[in-house]
Amino acid sequence: MDAQQIGKGKFVVPIGPQHPALKEPGHFEFTVDGEIVTGASVRLGYVHRGIEKGAENRNYTQAMYLMERVCGICSHVHATAFALGTEKLAGITAPPRAQAIRSLVGELERIHSHLLWLGVAAHEGGFDTLFMYSWRDREVVMDLLEGLTGNRVNYSVNVIGGVKVDVDDAQRDAILKGVDFLEERTHHYIKIITTDETLLGRTVGVGVMTKEQAIELGAIGPTGRASGLERDVRVDAPYAGYKDFPVRLVTDEAGDLQARFVVRMKELLESYRLIREILDHLPTGDLTVRAPRRIPAGETVSRVEAPRGELFYYIKSNGTDMPERVKIRTPSLCNWASVINLAPGYKLADMPMILSGIDPCFSCNDRLIKVNDRSVSQVWTWEDLRQHGIEYYR
Amino acid sequence: MEMKLDPPWQRALEQIKTWARVNSPWVIHYNSGSCNGCDIEILATLTPRYDLERFGIKLQGSPRHADVLICTGPVSLQSRDRLLRIYEQMPEPKFVVAVGSCGISGGAFQGCYNVVGSIGDVIPVDAYVPGCPPRPEAIIHGVVALLQSLQKKDAAPQSVEE
Known part of the structure; x- marks a missing residue:
């Protein structure tokens, strides 16, 4: 980490893409005046692999495996969104037992993701004891997932x-x-994050985002819910098993880092309740219905609630066994605006906490964005994209 | 800086260096385009259930302090230069462990337009750990196998052609 002087008394501190704080590559530049951050920018794309284009060369079964590997933390929600969208296009519905199991695994995944986040966020705050404890407990849910799948x-x-x-x-x-x-x-x-003096000192009043700001910046998921934004796809547009097993919304009004801790931990309690309910009332019956290999032409949108917020899939089929277009919009990408806009005014030492406060997932959000000039329509071929990639990163 | 001593002393110095390296290798981790699955499993190996630190292995932030580079994922076009830079910054002798199927062959992302290829296509790799993602036990096994191989032979210096 080195600093480069621009102007008088102002430094730009570049962080990343390889850095000790986060385990994934992302490049940040913070302009600092003394200790206080005055500006922030982010450069993404280090893990852009070309998954959306890759899906066009694979049939639906193969694409499912690719979609699971958009993100290793929330792989199940990606596959669920893709499966739900494709089923909608094919005009089939998975049996109730399958839908319930989808929700069950989704909630187990949310537990693993939130516990993982708790550890990483505590680690950024210098509270490594909590990191070790939460990751030790996370192994319990990893064992459950392994036993199940x-x-x-x-x-x-x-x-x-x-x-x-x-x-x-x-x-x-x-x-x-x-x-x-x-x-x-x-x-x-929950007792620790609401009473521990060292953690409170790092979280209370840091990175405050009001409800208006959250709406303006497009914050979603637990980041938005910690600012009082009542938005959760599981509640607003129930999918899979959530129709039969409704979810209670967890929100907080404070909007600071501590609220993000509290919301995620309370969501864990809600997940436990939901898992018990699903297991107690698991519908009986088949696990699959027969799906056609060629999916009828059409286009659809499918939305699910990932641990980090709303995950959006657009799938277009042209009647063959391969999708014509798959567009993925992941929650981490929506929350970046909140980090960049909230960072100024806080200390540089708070930045790792504010960054990890949105639970960023870089492998999710590194997507190619092309702002389309509406007058010309253009289809990118594999070669075009490859050439574009080589030119862009030269 | 290379110290030149009389052959018997030089040999003794090399043995001490190998002993120190095997007993406490410092590790740096870089994600060159992985889906995150391998990264969280690497992190999990450091936590109480698996506890990689009992082998004296320490995760380090800076490439200049590291002996072993644990690398995950296929190499994307943008992170290729960064991976090379990190590798160049590490002091000799240095070792690379590629974790996960993607690091071995490109895995599920093989042939995607923004993927250069496996880690072995960009930098020399000493140990591969297969799996999607490999279990923490497998990652520990890979690193320990690398350390055991160091005990047997004195490591030859390597450099990357660019």
Whole structure:
């Protein structure tokens, strides 16, 4: 990390893309006046791989595997969004049991993601003890996911028309036992984040975002809900199993970093309740319906609530077994505006906390954005994009 | 800076260096285009259940302090130069562990327009850990296997052609 002088008494502090704080590459430049940050910018794209274009060369089954690898933390929601969209195009609906299992795995994934975030955020604040404790407890839910699906990450639960895995009695008991343990731990964490003096000093009144700002900056997910924004796709437009198992919205009015901690931890409690309810009332029946290989022509939009906020998929089919266009809009991308706009006025030492406060996921948000000139229509071929990539990063 | 001593002393110095390196390698982690799955598993190996630090392995922030580069994911066009730069900044002798299927062959992203290829296409790799993502146990096994191989032979200096 080095600083470069511009003007009088002002420095630009470049951070990244390889840096000790976050484990993923992202480049930030903070203009500082002494200790106080006066401006911030972000450069993304280090993990842009070309997944959307890649999906056009794969059939729907293969594309599903690719979509799971958009993001390793929330792989299940990506596959769920893709499967729900494709099912809508094909005119089929997965059986109720499959929908419930989708929601079940989705909630387990939310638990793992929020516990992971709690650890990383605490680590950024210099509270490594909490990092180690929360990651130790996270192993409990990783074991549950592994027992259920066979893999710790990238579970590959969804297929078009249903799910691959079933929940038997032994797994059900294991999940209930694990959830009981985690609930007890979560109450302990809520006590820590609301009473621990060192953590309160780092979080209360830092990175405050009002409800108006949250709407203006397009904040979504727990970041928006911590500012009192009542928005959750699971509540607003229930999908998969959430129609039968409604979710209670968790919001907070404070809008600072501490509120983001509290909202995520309370969402954990809500996930535990939901998991118990799903397991108690798991519908019986088939796991899959037959899906056609060629998906009828058409276009559709599917929205799901990822651990970080609303995940949006646009799928266009041309009647063959490969999608014509897949557009993904991930929650992390929407929340960047809040970081860039909230950072000025706070100390440089608060930046890692504010950055991690939105739970950024770079592998999700590194997408190619082309602002379209409406007068010309252009279709990018594989070669065009490759050439564009080489030229752009030269 | 290379110290030149009489051959027996030089040999003894090399043995001490290898002993120190094997007992406490400092590791740097870079994500060159991975989906994050391998990265969280690497982080999980540091936490209490797996506890990589019991082997004396420490995760380091700066490439200039690191002996081992743990690299995940296929190499994207934009992070290629950065990966090379990090590799160049590491002091000799240096070792690279490629974690995950993508690091080995490009994995699911093989042939995507913004992907250069595997990590081995850009920098020399000493150990590969397969899996999508590999389990923490596998990552530990990979790093420990690398350390054991260092004990056997004195590491030859490597450099990257660019």
